[in-house]
Amino acid sequence: MSRPPRPRPPQPSPEELSVDHSRAAAGVDRPETPDDLTPPQRAAVEHFRGPLLVLAGPGSGKTRVITRRIARLVERGVDPRQILAITFTNKAAGEMADRVAALLPGTRVWVSTFHRFCSRLLRRYGQAVGLKENFSIYDTADQTALLRRVLSEKDVDAAAYPPGQLLNRIGRAKNEMLTAERFRLKFEHEVGDHIEAVLAKVYPAYQKALLDSNAVDFDDLLLHAVTLLEDSPELREHLDDRHRFILVDEYQDTNLAQYQLVKALSQDHPNLCATGDPDQSIYGWRGAKIENILRFERDYPGAKAIRLEENFRSTGAILFAADELIANNVHRKAKKLIGVGEEGEAPRRLYCRDGRHEADLIAEEIHDAAHAGKYKPADVAVFYRVNSLSRELELAMSRRGVPYQVAAGTAFYDRMEVKDTLAYLKLLANPDDRVAFARAVNKPKRGVGNTTQHRVLNFADAHGLDMLEAARRAGEASGVSKRAATLVGRFAAVIDALSEKAHGPVAPLVRAVLDESGLAKAWAEGDEEEMQRLANADELVTAAAQYDHEQQGAGSLDGFLETTALLADSDTVEPESGRVTLMTLHAAKGLEFPVVYVVGVEQNLLPHERSLRSHDGREIEEERRLLFVGVTRAMKKLTVTHTRKREVRGRPQHCVPSDFLTEMTLDLDDRSGGDAWGSAGYDIEDFSQDYDDSPEWEHPQAGESDEPEPTERPAGVGSLTQNKLRLTTAAGLLNGETTGAAVPVREEGPLGFKVGQTVRHPRYGLGTVTHSDGSARNRRVSVLFEDAENPKTFVASKAPLQPVG
C-alpha cells in the first residue's frame, strides 16, 4: 500500500503562497457612518490624549473602534506618521491598515506586528547590540540546528537535554527580558534545577553563536529591541516622540518584553490605547502576562477605561453557553456578554465514534448544507486544539469534495526543498549565516560531509570569517583535505556567481538559485517525490514574484526573507476563498464565522494533557479560555464535537469527554453508538495489545501515584493510557520530567528514595538521603551533599536526583 498523498484543497491557487496578507473580511463592507456607534464605542473613538484602556468582549466591535479612532485622530490633526498601531499577526495588521485607508483614502498609518516593528528597529539601530543590518531571522528549525552545534561544542548530550526543550526555556527567559548574561548571573545566586545548570552554560554560548551568524531568533527581536531602548535614553526619547499615539491590540497577550517595549515608547507621550480581553488571553505559555492588562490603570495613571460588553456577533444561545463556560474561571474579573441579536438555537454537542467519523459527519453536514443552499463552505470554520487533528478533517473534506483551506502558512516554508532554497538566499543576504551555510553546502550532494563542514565552520569561527571567505579558504582549515577544499571552493564559486544577482527583484534570484545551485537539476532527475519538490520550489519563485509585485521595486532580498520568516499560520487565511477554514483555536482569535465546529473537546486534548498534568489551575483556565475563544467565534450555529476513541500518534485511545462540556448548556446529538458520556460500551480488548509488550508493565508499581486505580475511572482504558504515559515518563520525571536519561527502575519505585541511599544531583554532585517523607508525587527527600553542611530538601518527583549504586 502506498501512502496516500497529502490531500490538496480542491481549488488550489497560487495566492495561497501570497505574502500579501489578505484583505479583511468582516466589517469592511459595513457602512461606516457617524451614527453607527454605541455610546461606549463612541467614547473610545472620541477619547483624545492620555492613556485609554478598552476592555472589549468578543464580538464587541473592537477592530472597528480602533480603526475609527485612528481616523478620528487624523481628523483632529494628528500627523498620521505619529500614529503606530501594533498587532500580533500580519493579518490583523493588514486588515487594520486597509480599514483605516478605507476610512481616510490616501492615509497610511504605520500598522505593524510586534516582531516586524522590532525587526525594523534592529535593521536601523542594531549595531548597538552587535547586529548588522542584513541579519537573519532564525525559525525554530534554524534555532535547533544552531543549538545542536552549541551543545556538541559544550559537550552536552542532546538526548538528555532535548534542544527543543532548552530552546523553550531560552525563549521563556527572553520573553522575561532575561538576557544570557542576566540568566547566568541569576543562576549563580539562586538554586536552579539541572536544566538551568545546563542553560547557564548553553544559553550564553547559543547567544554568541547567533551573533557570530549575524542572526536573531524570534524572541531576540523583542529582547534586542527593548535592550536598545534600555541602553539608549536618546533613542528611546526619539522614538517616543516619533510615535506619539500608540495603539496596541490584544494587549492581554503581551509578554514582559512587549510590555516594556510599549511602555518605553509611551513615557513622554502616554497616548497609549490598549485594547484586549482578559478572557481571551491564550498565550500564557509564550510568556504572555494577563496581569499587563489588569494593571493598566495602575501603570498609566489617569487612564480612562471603557468596557465594550455588547456582542453584535453571536446568537443569545451561543453567548449564554460561552458565559456559562467562562464563569468557571476563578482568576477572573466578572464580565458580562450582552447579546443584542436573536436568541438562536442552543449549541450542539456532537458525539462521534472516532476521529474519522467526526470528520466525516462534519464534511457531510457542510456538503449537504451547501447543496440545500443553507450556507456555503466559506461560512464554516473548524477549530481544533492541536494541528494533528487537521489531517482527518482534510481527508474527509476531500472525500466529500468540500473545498477547504488550512491555516498553516508556515507549513510551506517548512518543506525541505523550500528550506534548502531559502538557505541559499539567506547565505546570499547574510554570508555570516552559519546555519544557512551548513544547510546549503552539500545540497545537492557535493561530497562535503559533516566532518568537513564542521572544520570549515570552526575555521570561520576561529578567524572571525564569514562563510564565503571561509569556504574559499577552506584549504587553510586544519584537517581539510585538498579534495574537500576543492569541493567546498566549488560551492563558494556558486554563491559568488549568484551574489551578482542578489540586488534587484527577488524572483529572478530565486530562479537563478534553483538553476545554478544544481538543486533544480537534481530534483528533476529524481523520482516522483523529487519532482514534487521541484514543483514546490517553483512555487517559491511565484511567492517571490508576488513579493516583487507588491513592493513595486522597493523590495529587497532582506525584505523577502523577513516576510517569509515572520509569516504566521493565520496570515494565509483567505476570507474570499469560498472554502471551509480549518485552523487551531489559537489561530482563530479575532475571526468570526456563521457556522463553527470545535472538534476534539475531550480530556487530554481540551484541556490539553499538559495542562492537566501541570496541576496548575491557571493552565486549565487558559484551556478554558481557548474553548471560550472558539465558542465566541460562532455567529449562528455552534457545534462542539468529541469522540469515543481517537488515534493519537498512530495509537488508538479511548477518549473522555472534556470537563468543559459539562459547563455549558448543549443539545446532545449522540452518534457514537454508546452511552452519552462514554462510560459504557468500551471494550478493553480493543486496546490491550498496545500494552502487552510494554516492558514498563513489568513494574506496575513504578509509576505509583495518588491517582485512583485505572478501573475506578469512567473510561478505564483512557486511564490505562494515562498510566502508561506516566510509567514511560517515570524515568523522565525523576530527571526533572524532561530529560530522557535512562534510570533503572528500583523495586520500591523510582521516587521512593530510602534513607541512606546515595544519589547524584547534576549540580550538587553526590549525596546521601537523610530524610524522606510523603508519598508518590508529594514525596520529599532531604539529601546531604558531599561538600555541604546542611541537607537540601527536594520534591522527589521534580528533582533531578538519580540513585547511585
Add this chain to the structure above:
DNA sequence: GAGGTTCCCCTTTTT
C-alpha cells in the same frame, strides 16, 4: 570521510 540505513525519539498552542 561520505553516504545510506535503521532505529529510536518525540510530537500543544506561535511570532
Add this chain to the structure above:
DNA sequence: GGGGAACCTC
C-alpha cells in the same frame, strides 16, 4: 509519521 543520531558499508 518525521527527524536525528548511531551504525554500517564503501
